[in-house]
Amino acid sequence: MSGKPIEPAGSPLGRYDTDTDDALFEVRLLSLPVQILALSREQHDELMREFAMLALDERLSADHVPARLLELVDVLGRRYGAVSARPDEEIDAAITRGDKSIDLVYHVPAHVSEAADALERLMTEADVFCRDRQMLALARTPLQERFARWYLDQFRRQIAGLSPDPWPGPFDPD
Secondary structure, eight states, rough: OOOOOOOOOOOTTTTOOOOOOOOOEEEEEEEHHHHHHHHHHHHHHHHHHHHHHHHOOOOOOTTTHHHHHHHIIIIIIISSOSSSOOOOHHHHHHHHOOOOOEEEEEEEEEEEHHHHHHHHHHHHHHHHHTTTSSSSSSSOOOOHHHHHHHHHHHHHHHHHHOOOOOOOOOOSOO
């Protein structure tokens, strides 16, 4: 793990966050497991590509697809399907160095709490469709789900004035 926390540019929630001029809160992600984050990022990107492809398919209708899946296609495929900057460089550099974890510091507006809540709900619903084999993408593993809850909870907690909790482990996805 690097000694000094790194302050990446951009929102940690990437496409799920919108720029505003709101006051910023410091959020520290301590002992962030880079390998688990990398796997979670890959799974998320695969899922988003599938939703984006489904959003382009004009043949999708309520006759063939569950209504809630159509809603998720609309939200995740159309609204959030566009590529957006995400601060991956620091994480990629930590992986290249062979670091197990890294400390990151973000400065985010308060509305990131709401974005974290919305993202958690959307991804949980998407997991259901993946597990029911209505999607090609795989659902998140239990470790990825636990990591996502910890990650998003750090933003909610620290914006609410609570102190950061380091990732308790494990640090390897296997």
